[in-house]
Amino acid sequence: MMNPLHSYLPLLLSSSSILQQGKCEDRLDSAYDIWLASRAMPGSKDLLIPGAVRPLTIRNARLAYRSIQNNTFGLLKRLYSGHPNRTVCMLAAQLARSLIPAFRGYSQALIIDEIQLQFSSESFNWPRLLRLTGSELVRRYLESILDSYAIHNEGIVMDHAKFLVEYQQLQQRVRLDCPTFTDPLMRDLLHESDLFARSFSGGGFGSLSPMDFLQILSLTIEIVSHLFLILSVTRSYTHIYVLLLSLCSTFFPLVLPQSILSQTHIDSPFTPREAHAANRRERMRNMAFSDIYRPEVQLFGLQEWILSNWASAWKTVHESEVTQQPWQLSFTTGIITLSDFFRAIQNVPFLLLLQSSSATLGSLSLYRSSIHSVIYNSRSLATTTRMAFQSVFLMAAWCASTELKPKLQPEHQDKVRYKSVLGGISIQARELSYTYPGCREPALKDVSFTLHAGETLAIVGYNGSGKSTLAKVLLRIDDFDKGELMVNGHDLRLYDPSEYHQHLSAVLQGFSRFNSTLRENVGVGSVVNMDSKDIIENAVNLARADGIVKTLPQGLQTILESPAFEPVSYVGCVPAASQGHGLSMGEWQRIAIARAFMRATNPGIDLLVFDEPTSSLDAKAQSEIFDTIHKLSRYPDGNRRRTVIFITHQLSIARRADRIAMMESGTISEFGSHDQLLAQNGSYATLYKQSI
Numbered sequence: 071m072m073n074p075l076h077s078y079l080p081l082l083l084s085s086s087s088i089l090q091q092g093k094c095e096d097r098l099d100s101a102y103d104i105w106l107a108s109r110a111m112p113g114s115k116d117l118l119i120p121g122a123v124r125p126l127t128i129r130n131a132r133l134a135y136r137s138i139q140n141n142t143f144g145l146l147k148r149l150y151s152g153h154p155n156r157t158v159c160m161l162a163a164q165l166a167r168s169l170i171p172a173f174r175g176y177s178q179a180l181i182i183d184e185i186q187l188q189f190s191s192e193s194f195n196w197p198r199l200l201r202l203t204g205s206e207l208v209r210r211y212l213e214s215i216l217d218s219y220a221i222h223n224e225g226i227v228m229d230h231a232k233f234l235v236e237y238q239q240l241q242q243r244v245r246l247d248c249p250t251f252t253d254p255l256m257r258d259l260l261h262e263s264d265l266f267a268r269s270f271s272g273g274g275f276g277s278l279s280p281m282d283f284l285q286i287l288s289l290t291i292e293i294v295s296h297l298f299l300i301l302s303v304t305r306s307y308t309h310i311y312v313l314l315l316s317l318c319s320t321f322f323p324l325v326l327p328q329s330i331l332s333q334t335h336i337d338s339p340f341t342p343r344e345a346h347a348a349n350r351r352e353r354m355r356n357m358a359f360s361d362i363y364r365p366e367v368q369l370f371g372l373q374e375w376i377l378s379n380w381a382s383a384w385k386t387v388h389e390s391e392v393t394q395q396p397w398q399l400s401f402t403t404g405i406i407t408l409s410d411f412f413r414a415i416q417n418v419p420f421l422l423l424l425q426s427s428s429a430t431l432g433s434l435s436l437y438r439s440s441i442h443s444v445i446y447n448s449r450s451l452a453t454t455t456r457m458a459f460q461s462v463f464l465m466a467a468w469c470a471s472t473e474l475k476p477k478l479q480p481e482h483q484d485k486v487r488y489k490s491v492l493g494g495i496s497i498q499a500r501e502l503s504y505t506y507p508g509c510r511e512p513a514l515k516d517v518s519f520t521l522h523a524g525e526t527l528a529i530v531g532y533n534g535s536g537k538s539t540l541a542k543v544l545l546r547i548d549d550f551d552k553g554e555l556m557v558n559g560h561d562l563r564l565y566d567p568s569e570y571h572q573h574l575s576a577v578l579q580g581f582s583r584f585n586s587t588l589r590e591n592v593g594v595g596s597v598v599n600m601d602s603k604d605i606i607e608n609a610v611n612l613a614r615a616d617g618i619v620k621t622l623p624q625g626l627q628t629i630l631e632s633p634a635f636e637p638v639s640y641v642g643c644v645p646a647a648s649q650g651h652g653l654s655m656g657e658w659q660r661i662a663i664a665r666a667f668m669r670a671t672n673p674g675i676d677l678l679v680f681d682e683p684t685s686s687l688d689a690k691a692q693s694e695i696f697d698t699i700h701k702l703s704r705y706p707d708g709n710r711r712r713t714v715i716f717i718t719h720q721l722s723i724a725r726r727a728d729r730i731a732m733m734e735s736g737t738i739s740e741f742g743s744h745d746q747l748l749a750q751n752g753s754y755a756t757l758y759k760q761s762i
């Protein structure tokens with residue numbers, strides 16, 4: 071079985087080797103290939119940090135061209151397909167508007183010439199003057215109608231495109247699984263894809279969007295139309311040469327080597343070291359601002375530590391500016407001075423024209439305003455082109471991210487339908503091993519055990535021995551690297567995770583505390599029953615959380631305050647957290663248990679997993695919860711109905727289970743019933759004796 075996502079990783083090597091061997095970038099076809107290749111740092115094995123500006127090199131220009139060919143047009147088509155007619159109108163209006171300034175200049179020149187002529191001849195033709203002024207006013211009125219229609223139409227088209235982008239971004243976030251997010255390369259891809267989405271929606275920096283391409287086109291048309299006007303009043307080629315010189319000076323700084331220009335980009339980290347420092351700077355800022363950290367910041371006197379760390383990280387990020395060589399500074403300053411000089415000599419043709427006896431006031435004013443428009447628009451064109459160049463690669467990241475397949479998803483042809491077996495789920499693990507990405511030591515090592523349908527397994531052991539990791543692997547939240555895991559007689563990897571999850575309920579160790587009502591916090595356990603007050607109340611009662619509901623001001627409808635939620639303050643809007651009601655850790659635990667029970671009462675649930683569900687509860691409450699778990703695992707006649715796995719440090723509770731797995735250093739060192747393990751007199755027996 072070949073997962074396309076796994077196949078992306080060697081692509082880094084294959085892409086760079088293609089480029090190193092001097093082979094053509096044209097061979098890179100997929101959005102992912104192009105995106106990855108654009109991140110290669112010249113002369114280094116490192117990749118550019120996510121979000122870094124791509125240098126304007128020939129290789130990157132070819133990659134951008136490839137990306138436009140393969141992805142950008144498809145993306146534009148998708149985004150604007152909601153309003154095809156309005157999109158055509160938007161394009162037409164944009165192009166028409168780009169011709170308007172030239173017309174305006176021409177029309178005004180006609181009026182000036184007419185006034186000059188009438189003044190010099192001293193015969194005033196009022197009807198003609200009024201006609202010219204009237205047509206100018208009508209033209210302006212039509213212009214404003216076209217403008218307001220274009221803005222209104224563009225708003226509708228862009229709102230739809232923004233909705234699609236934001237929706238797809240959310241869709242992608244909820245669709246992808248945990249292992250995909252832990253893959254560093256995938257994280258970078260998603261980060262750049264988010265940058266595109268944010269800037270497209272107008273919530274981020276700048277305005278990278280497919281509209282930049284349209285902007286480039288309309289700026290070009292505007293420049294060409296002004297050049298046409300300039301040529302019509304220009305008398306010699308000298309004027310044109312001087313004008314071309316001025317234009318070159320506008321574009322010159324853009325094609326300078328990145329190494330010179332990047333020295334001035336002090337706020338966009340470029341090297342991995344700067345990126346690391348920028349990260350640290352953000353973490354320190356977060357510690358200073360976050361309400362969650364405030365008590366410990368005060369208690370442990372972290373104020374100075376935060377400030378000095380932030381300051382040193384800030385200096386590292388800005389180091390490149392300090393380390394700038396004097397020759398680089400003088401070179402950059404020289405370029406700017408030269409640029410200004412070239413821009414200044416754009417006045418030479420104007421002076422030449424002024425001296426020419428045939429020049430009219432209208433042509434002079436037309437010439438001057440057109441020259442200004444050409445220079446101004448050329449600068450805008452240069453900036454927009456640079457932005458569009460970068461956005462091509464962010465769009466490639468976006469396109470690649472929409473094609474990402476969750477890592478745990480099996481190939482369609484390999485998929486096996488999940489079938490329930492009598493009594494619950496049967497599990498057979500053979501030599502399972504798993505190492506977290508970026509870690510040297512495996513969290514699971516050769517884990518083997520068999521659990522029959524309907525049995526209860528308690529996983530016990532020391533901190534860090536791999537209990538929670540094993541639970542996440544069994545729940546198909548995390549993957550494993552080696553070994554075999556059979557569930558109901560089939561390889562777990564062949565089940566569609568979403569189908570498999572429909573048969574499980576769990577309380578994870580780091581369960582979620584949603585910044586939402588208590589009702590929703592419980593109801594998410596079974597969304598289809600979210601509207602049923604009876605089912606929610608039943609789950610709350612089973613988890614003995616009814617006492618909490620009674621103390622809350624709005625009962626089930628009380629919004630709970632979640633420490634993970636950082637409210638965004640909008641103007642005129644009360645921050646959401648201030649509406650929340652805080653709960654103790656034990657109370658939150660009961661809510662999480664109620665959520666799991668809400669799901670567990672569904673008939674299709676075959677496996678219940680609880681990772682230290684009662685660690686914050688008192689002894690009586692713990693016993694009551696485990697009584698309920700036991701009840702849920704049986705039919706009313708006492709026959710086994712569901713398999714239960716729970717992780718606990720309370721060995722008095724663990725002894726209730728049919729089987730106990732003692733975990734040490736990532737592996738199951740002892741497996742059997744409580745009595746069998748006591749008789750073995752091994753690690754479990756020692757731990758048990760210590761606990762009583």
Ligand SMILES: Nc1ncnc2c1ncn2[C@@H]1O[C@H](COP(=O)(O)OP(=O)(O)OP(=O)(O)O)[C@@H](O)[C@H]1O
Nearest residue numbers: 506509513531532533534535536537538539540579
């Ligand atoms: N997301 C992660 N990334 C990297 N390493 C991790 C991650 N989660 C856990 N580990 C490491 O894996 C090992 C097993 O962790 P695990 O959480 O499974 O232990 P545990 O037995 O449940 O511990 P505890 O009893 O403290 O809850 C530990 O060494 C831990 O540091």
